[in-house]
Amino acid sequence: MIGEAILNIQQQLQFAGNFRNEVAQHGDHLIKTFKKSFFPTFNVDDLLKMLSEHIVADCISSHLFTSDELGELKADPIYLAFHNLLQFLEQKDAFNEAIHQLKEKIDVLLDNGTDRNELYTQLMGREEGEELPDYFNGMFKSLMKKHLNNAGQHAQYLYPSFTLPPFLDNEAKSNTIVCYDLLVYYWCAVVISESKRSYGNSLSFVDIQPKGQTHFEFTEEDSNLDKLINLNREPVQIVFGTIQQMSLGNRSAHKEWTNKVKKAFSGDQKRNPVSYWLLWAKKRLGNNGILVIRGDHSLAAAPEYKFWRDKVTEVCHRVYIQAHQYSQQLVYCFIFDKENDFDGVYYAPSYLEDFSEISQDSGDWITLSSEEYTKFLCMYSQKEKSIFQQAVSPIQLKNKSWVTDFNKKQLVSKVADLQKESSKTVAQAVLPDNKKEFEEAYLKVYQKPFVKKWVYLSEEDTKAWTNAHSFGLDKEQPVLCIGSNAATGFDIISTNAPVLSDFFDRKHQVTLLPLKMYKEDASFDDNVSDWALQRFKQYYIPRLPEAGKKSTVASLKGLLIYEIGLISKHTQRLPVLHKFTQKIEGIIEKEDNELDLIQVQLQALQNKMLQLYRGATEKKSMLSAINSSISNLSNEIKDLEKIQIERTLKESELTKENIFFYCLAILNHPTYQNDYQKELVAMPPRIPLLNDFWKWVKIGKKVYASSIQLMNEEVNLEVIGEDEYEKGKDIKLNNTQYLRNADLLYHQMHWGNTDLKELIIQQYKERKPLNRSLRKYFKEEISNINLIELVKNLETQSQLQQVLEEVMPEELFENKKPVLKLRKRS
Structure with missing residues (x-):
């Protein structure tokens, strides 16, 4: 019932009238605040959902409490923030119909003598598996949703709060209750004084942070617990932790918990910050809670944390590990349940996939998957090592609104009209006034992503572009053009000429990564970094066939001993042949000897044998046996040489230019684009090191050549x-x-x-x-x-x-x- 009311108002705000634009205009400060407090992709749609909850929560509060009781609530800064935003909306009466049934239901229940606390509990009850609000779940939404949906009929109610442990609390050692659900918060605003309330992450929620910041703690005997949850289910509290917040904590409390961590994790010399969260969560959440924290993959895979992982299995009941394909970070979800022994570790490569149970034979949590997290390289960043060293900006043209056009004749006409209207002299004009000079002006056609336009550049513009140490205008220059926009999503374009900035929307994030960086004297530097080349070699060269490393006795020693032994049985009675066998045996004794030496002696042995015994029927068996052994060895040596040639060729193809085309191929793959857009949507992306580098290089070159040739x-x-x-x-x-x-x-x-x-x-x-x-x-x-x-x-x-x-x-x-x-x- 309450969900329907909220949904109806959401639809009114999103699709009716001009509500969306009004909320975006007058709620900009709230959007910025929630972006910082909840998750970075918070936008106007999320604010509309929160506003719809405010409207319903306000309606319920007004029916359950008197005006005097509501005085504290209506003075609360959180309530005022949403109430003031609502005042800017016109036609507010449109919301009354959406909550009419809810009002009637409340009136009927109150008329029948239903207690306010009981009524509130009924209104708060969510259906099993019902999705929690986006702004509450944030980046952990799918993980929690999976946890709920897979719990079936035994689903336990997720109590929408997070608490700050004392080692992070700036003001006291006790706990702070922090509600993310407006309905819960408005109830607390009536029954709990302002000094004991908080909303949002108090460490970062700056724009509308409540004045008071004292604290209280719920216990099983506390009557407040009955007011905040569905009485038919146990509450499951979720705690969100971040390692980065450790430095912000209360010093005295932090010292106390440091001693606890030292005692519990005595073998952990690194003083892992997650240990603080684990011990606190175990004490605070008791036998029914979830700790969600983001950390590095080393916690799950590095050998130095083996003792720490063993200790964690004594602290909690189950561990979920969720990866982000294009990030070095993992999401750890620790389930606390005292009634059960440790159940296991579950891993998902991304939030798009289900969890798999992880074998812990080696003491590692992600032994089979940890390699994935060394296989993603940043494409371009000023903060970390990356594949590309520099990015360039699109060309900026003066007066681009009319200097650039879709049609040459229209452009000529518009420029002429502008010059007539303008008081500028001809010398100051962008293009000469004389028609002949106008036609001979510096003209180039620039290939923009998906769009080819006529562009007139003055000599000054050309010089400025060249002097910017970008790529030369007169040279073909492969460039990756990576963009991200709310309307168009993630896009990748390959081009061979400068890109104009007027193609992109103002909100469009663009990164241009050329293969080479040209200088004024037409010389260039490779834009792919030496670090990236070394990283690709470190990853792919060990994965080439070992047999192709070198063509020496060591690579075939077992086979050589066996086959030469067979040959020796036949030649030991024939000194004229056995001398070749003895030479081969001498070569075999040194593993560093080249196989070519053996091949020469085998050929000499075979030639001498055929010269002496060809056609001799009594030697037919010997000839067949020796020829068979020589053939086996020769074939193996030739195959080894082929592998060696292939290995040498593949090693030579690990170049900076091929790394460029490898990135181009990966970026164009639909799965990558889809996953990247859903995962982090941050520029620039991270590139995975896939098994067959050379296959993807060929694909990248074909895609690039096709895109240029088709023009x-x-x-x-x-x-x-x-x-x-x-x-x-x-x-x-x-x-x-x-x-x-x-x-x-x-x-x-x-x-x-x-x-x-x-x-x-x-x-x-x-x-x-x-x-x-x-x-x-x-x-x-x-x-x-x-x-x-x-x-x-x-x-x-x-x-x-x-x-x-x-x-x-x-x-x-x-x-x-x-x-x-x-x-x-x-």
Whole structure:
């Protein structure tokens, strides 16, 4: 019932009227605060959900308490923050219908004599497995959801709070109750004084932090517990911890807990910060709680933490470990339950997959998976070692709103109009006024992602770009263009020329990573770092066949001893042949000798044998046996030489240029793009080291070559007028233009979250100039789309999508392990 009311108001706020824009405008300070306090992707939609909870919680509070009792609540800074935001919204009466049934239900229950505490408990009860609010779960949402859904009919209520342990508390040793649920908080605001309430993470919640910060602790006998939970279920408290907050704690309390950690984890010389959380959580949460903390993978895999892991299995009941594919950090979830012995460790490679039970034969938690966390390299960062050393910015053009256009004739006309309107002299104009000089002005066509536009650059712009130590305008320069945007998602484009900044939205994060960094004198430096090259070699060279390392006796010693022994049995009575056998035996004694020496002696032995005994029937058995042994050894030596040649070739292909194309291939894989977008959506991404480097290099080179080559192919699409339009067959561009032969396009064309066909069409529509002096020349009803470039790019991207589908393997990560469903919690 209460969930329906909240959902109805959410829909009103999101889709009705202008509520969304008003909340975004007047609640900007709250969004910034919650981004810092909860999780970095908090946006206006999350604020709308919280506002809907405020409306319902306010309605319930007003029905359960008198005006005098509500005085404390209405003076509370949290309540005021949402109440003031609600005052900016017009047509607030629209929410009354959404909570009408809820009001009636409350009135009926109160009229029947239902106690307020009991009524509140009924209203707070969530259905089993019901999803908790996004802003509460944050990055741990899926982990908790899995825990609830797999618990079945025995699901225990997740009490929506987190508590700060005393070693983090800035003001006292006792515990702080911190509610993330407005309904719970508003109840506390009435029954608990302001000085004992808190909301959000008090260490970082700065904009609307409550004044008071004293504390209280719930116990099993405390009547407050009945008011905050469903009486039919035990409460499961979730504690979120961060290692980084250790330095912010209360010093005296921290010292006390340091002594406890030293005593309990006596063999842990590193003083692991998670140990503080574990001991505190065990004491605070008792037999029914969950500790969630983020830490490095070394806690689960490094040998120096083996004693620590053994001790943890004595402290808690079960451990869940959840990885983020493109991060070095893990999420550890510790389940406390005194009634059961340690149950085990469960691991998930990402939040998209279920948990598998981990074998602890070696004392490591993620023995089989720990290698994954040394296989992700940062593409570009100023804070850590990365594959690329430098990134460049897109070209910035002066007055780009009119210097750049989709159509050359329109651009010429607009520039001429601007010069007539402007009081500037011809010398100061961007382009010469003389038409002849105008046509001869420095002109280049720059390839932008998915869009090719005419761009006029002055000599000054060209020099500035070259002097910026980027890549040369006159050289083909492979560049990775990586972007991230809320509307279009994650995107990757390969190009061979400078990229213009006006293509990207203002909120679009862009990183351009060229293969080389050109200087003013046309010389260049490799942009792929020496560290990355060494890291790739360290990872891939040991994975090449050992047999190809060197062609020496040591690599085939066992086979050599066996086969030469067989040959020796036949030659020992024939001194003329046995001398060759003895030479081979002498060579075998030294493992560093080359196999070529043995091959020479084998060939000499075979030639001499055939010279003396060819056709001799009495020696037929000997000839057959020796030839068989020589053939076996020769074949093995040749195979070894092939492996050695292949190994040498593969080692030589571990170059900076191939690392560039390897990254290009990985970034273009649909699975990578989908997972990356859902995981961290932070620039730049991390690149996994997959098993077959050389396969992905070939794919990357093919994708790059195809994307560049397609720009020069013939256009098969056709733009027609309204009189030739056939409904259901042609695509409408605007009121006068239609696209023929659209069936030639690849059926699924997407750039991030956006349909690529629509995006390209929108990009090629003539837009109203930002310059006021040019706006009067713009008429939307007669604006055209640049036909040639539009259809060219539509077809190019369609063909490129087909290339990606053809060359990309279906799976990105090989050797997936069997998945084990999370067991029910008893």
